[in-house]
Amino acid sequence: MTPDMLSLTPEVADALAKGAPVVALESTIITHGMPYPANLETALAVEGEIRARGAIPATIAVVKGEIKIGLTEAELDALAQDTDCVKASGRDLAVAMVRKASAGTTVSATMRLAALAGIRVFATGGVGGVHRGAEHSWDVSADLTELGATPVTVVCAGVKSILDIPKTLEVLETNRVPVIAYGTDAFPAFFARESGYPADHRLDSATDLAAAIDAHDSLGTGTGVLIANPVPEEDALAPAEIDGIIDEAIAAADAQGVTRKELTPFLLARIVEKSEGRSLKANISLVRNNARLAADIAVAMSAK
Template identity: 55%
Template sequence: MNTTSLPLILSPAVRDALDKKQAVVALESTIITHGMPWPDNVNTARLVEDAVRAEGAVPATIAIIEGKIHVGLDDKTLEWLGTAKDVMKVSRADLAFALSAGRHGSTTVAATMICAHLAGISVFATGGIGGVHRGVEETMDISADLTEFARTPVAVVCAGAKALLDLRRTLEFLETQGVPVVGYKTSDFPAFWSRSSGLPVPLRADSAADIAAMISMRRTLRLEGGVVVANPVPEQDEIPQAEIEALITRAVGEALEAGISGKAVTPYLLSRMLELTDGRSLRTNVALVLSNARLAAQIARALA
């Protein structure tokens, strides 16, 4: 892809890897600005990049800085982003605005997919994807992540959808959009902090090579959109669904009572869950992101 006319800045390491057709893994920046408190956010970002490198791939953390898409951040920029103020939470709807207005922005799953595709990166690791929110009958709150999967050919490795969501409706929405949801070594759809949501995952693959083969076949068939790879949190790090569900229900109810909506919902709920679990949710969050980064790197290597 010719990127010379795009507001796109590739780090030297990312550019070199792409030129040599080596494995590259995209990483989002919303987890740094809106997903975790400082300094855990920056420390986790560094650990995730190291996990990708340890599996033989190049990490490409993506963020909007002064109206430019930066693909691959140096350590100084990661540190700055961890405490930066007035950083937009950017999705498909406001990506062009953030760029044209010269703003700073952290990229959600949807925006990271768009930017990764523009850069020529086909695998992306995140924590949990967005989805259909609880109470959607009243709010119509459905994450733009779900429609992005049907549009943009990037494979997203995640620990399922965030457990704060309506997971049954999220899976139904993905099926309607024709998005493959593949469980990695599992037949159960994971629920972020928990290894199982109690819902079956539509497809299953037991190796990174099998997932890469499916992605390659989709390219051969010229099928649009990406793939959701659902990778359960490591067993020793999970918070079982039966244990955490009551806390989720409480946090969601508090958000509704406070009138919190739109992009503010997920950061509020993650912060509240951190309080309600005495920090345990953060430790699980870090573990699952690292696990996803390792698997994404293995898939990227198989594709390369």
């Protein structure tokens, strides 16, 4: 794939040409992460957060086989209601293009497309990782491979407790991916502010994060940077509570034979149900919070 295969909105293309700050956004949170209309409302709110901080949002998706870097409001609405959308990791993009399919892009696919477009900062909810029981299933997210191969910074709320967090951190270390916590010494666990494991590094300002990203990229390592930004305290769930809900959801998935791409959407829907909607509120809150930090980082990088 080459950059001329990408369809950029005029706004995104103009911003990139001028060196203005741009933040990439994934689309599986729209197609597979939340029910309608919460998915559309969240997508619009996240883009609004980025604009309010002085950056340009670029939601990335495949629309009828076309790679889109930036979506119109009408395209966001259509994507949010399209029940036939597939979930596309990096390996699925070519087939989606050939079949003229529409797809929500995962972290790995969004990173790859953002890099091709020249976008250096990407905001999401949480990244994929090593699933529990991976020593038997070999279920390890392509997000970790992409982070080790693509120089895009990913701002997230850590990883969900549905994953094996220490193994995930170990794979990130193996792939030479810096893990930097923002304003905390703890690595966050998506719905919860702390996972029980420390982050490798801590920085307390968007300016310092931007400087670290620039320094890392200048070393030519070719890897991404993972910025772990904890969910706002007022919307966080207690670790013990969310862990109990997740354990029940994983047991239900095992009993029903749910695996691979279907596993995470199944678990998230079950968690929303068992938490009486509080996990969805936390999810929306953390995504918006990550968008704000990513915009601040992009603005600081652009200013330099």
